[in-house]
Structures are given as C-alpha cells and as structure tokens.
Amino acid sequence: MKTKLTILGIALTATLLPAQTFTTNSYPLNPNTGIADGSPVGVMEQFNVSGASGVITNVQVQLDITGGFNGDLYAYLVGPQGQLAVLVNRPGITGSNPFGYGNGGFNITLDSSSANIHGYGSGYTTNGLGQVTGVWGSDGRNIDPQSLGSVFSGAATSANLGLFQDGNANGVWTFFIADLSPGGGTANLNSIILTIMTVPEPQTWIILGGAILLSGFINRLRRR
Numbered sequence: 001m002k003t004k005l006t007i008l009g010i011a012l013t014a015t016l017l018p019a020q021t022f023t024t025n026s027y028p029l030n031p032n033t034g035i036a037d038g039s040p041v042g043v044m045e046q047f048n049v050s051g052a053s054g055v056i057t058n059v060q061v062q063l064d065i066t067g068g069f070n071g072d073l074y075a076y077l078v079g080p081q082g083q084l085a086v087l088v089n090r091p092g093i094t095g096s097n098p099f100g101y102g103n104g105g106f107n108i109t110l111d112s113s114s115a116n117i118h119g120y121g122s123g124y125t126t127n128g129l130g131q132v133t134g135v136w137g138s139d140g141r142n143i144d145p146q147s148l149g150s151v152f153s154g155a156a157t158s159a160n161l162g163l164f165q166d167g168n169a170n171g172v173w174t175f176f177i178a179d180l181s182p183g184g185g186t187a188n189l190n191s192i193i194l195t196i197m198t199v200p201e202p203q204t205w206i207i208l209g210g211a212i213l214l215s216g217f218i219n220r221l222r223r224r
Contacts, residue, residue: 025052027173027194035068035179035187042074042178047194049080052169054198059164061087061110061138061175061194066129068187071100072179074145077194080171083163089139090180091118095150105131105187110138112162118152145180169196 027047035043061077075087087110092101101121107129110117117136125133140160143151175192 022057022197022199023052023054024195024197025049025169027196028191029175029193030191031189032191033189035065035073035177035189037068037179037184037186038072038182040178040180042176043189045175045192047173047175049169049171049173049194049196052196052198054200056164056167056169056196057199058111058197059085059161059195061161061192063087063106063108063110063192064131064190065107065177066105066131066188066190067185068104068179069100069181069184070103070106070132072181072184073177073187074180075175075177077161078174078176079164079167080169080173081167083167084142084159085161085163086139086142086159087161088117088177089141089143090145090152091139092121093118093149093152095148095153098149099181102184103130103132104185105129107131107133109135110161111135112160112165113137116140116157118157164196169198 027049029045029047031043031045033043063075065073071090071092073088074090077085077087079085088106090100093099103126107127108117114135114137116139118139118141120132120136127133138160140157141152141155142159143155173194175194177189179187
C-alpha cells in the first residue's frame with residue numbers, strides 16, 4: 001500500500017507543478033577597438049538587460065580578440081548585483097612562467113564548467129588568424145593581475161561565471177579588459193556576446209497548494 005501511495009503522490013505532484021521553461025537571450029556588442037598595450041585603463045563596455053524573467057541558470061561570454069599577447073590580458077564581468085567574475089587573468093602565468101602564453105588573440109566562449117582558460121596551453125587549437133578557439137571555463141582568480149607567478153599557481157578559481165547563478169539578470173552588466181604588460185603588440189577587441197539563460201521561479205502558492213492537496217489525497221487513501 002505504501003508503494004502505491006508513493007507512486008500516486010509523485011504523479012499528483014508532477015501535475016501540480018509547472019514545467020520549467022528555459023529562456024536564453026544573447027546581447028552582442030561590437031566595439032572593434034584597440035586594447036592599449038601596457039595600460040591599466042583598458043576598455044569598458046556595458047550591457048543593459050531588461051525584461052528577463054526568472055532566475056539565472058547559466059551565463060556565457062564570447063570573446064573575439066585579435067593580436068596582442070594573451071598572457072598580458074586581464075578581463076572581468078560585473079553583474080547587476082555587483083558580483084564580479086574574472087574572465088581572464090594573465091593566462092599561462094605560473095611560478096615557472098612569469099610571462100604567460102604568447103598567442104595573439106581569442107575566439108572563445110567562456111562558461112563556468114569547462115576546462116579553466118588560465119591553463120589552456122596544455123591543449124588548444126587556433127584558427128587561421130592565430131586566435132585560440134574553443135569553449136573554456138572562466139579564470140576565476142580574483143587576485144591582483146600583477147601578482148607573482150607563484151600566487152597565480154595557488155589562487156582559488158571561485159570568482160567565475162557560476163557566481164551569477166540564481167541571481168536576477170535585469171540591470172547593467174559591465175565588461176572590462178586591459179593589457180597590463182608592455183610589449184607584445186596591441187590587441188583588438190572585435191566583439192563580445194553576453195548570453196544569459198534563465199528559468200522561472202516556482203510560484204509559492206502553487207507549491208503550497210500542491211502540498212495541501214497531496215496531503216489530503218494521501219489521508220483519504222489511508223482511510224480506505
């Protein structure tokens with residue numbers, strides 16, 4: 001009898017709760033501007049997001065950068081509630097490599113679950129423009145980009161794009177990138193695409209009502 005009640009309860013709950021509908025919106029910017037070599041001033045761009053319902057389940061950032069020296073680049077994304085995710089922080093710099101990777105440019109997608117971009121040199125591909133390609137995890141090292149290589153090696157990677165999950169997508173998102181070491185040429189920021197996936201929040205009254213109905217249904221069955 002307990003098994004039958006459990007099965008019936010699960011079926012009734014499933015009919016009471018609405019199916020989750022994921023919504024994905026992309027926000028492209030095409031600044032097509034140079035990133036000054038060896039300058040902390042950098043480039044700042046903003047995305048104005050409105051009309052997004054529900055809570056964030058995933059955030060991705062696509063970067064198209066040509067030229068320069070990848071190991072000089074530092075980039076982050078700030079969300080509407082002030083969360084700061086470090087996208088790129090001097091990729092390749094470690095205790096044994098104080099300069100980072102020397103590739104010129106990125107054509108990549110950053111997320112919160114793929115292999116960390118900081119160590120991409122262990123296995124990567126490039127396109128005809130010499131840009132590093134693929135899907136990578138955001139760096140997440142929220143440390144001074146001028147730190148010693150040994151600090152990079154031991155730094156936590158928790159300041160990544162996963163910080164935005166369960167938050168509100170609406171508001172101003174700020175992207176920043178700079179080339180922090182002179183030499184290696186000037187990189188060009190061609191485009192940025194911010195992609196946000198959301199899902200509706202469960203309605204409290206639906207869940208509460210479902211629980212009450214389910215409880216009454218089970219009690220009626222037990223009296224039989």
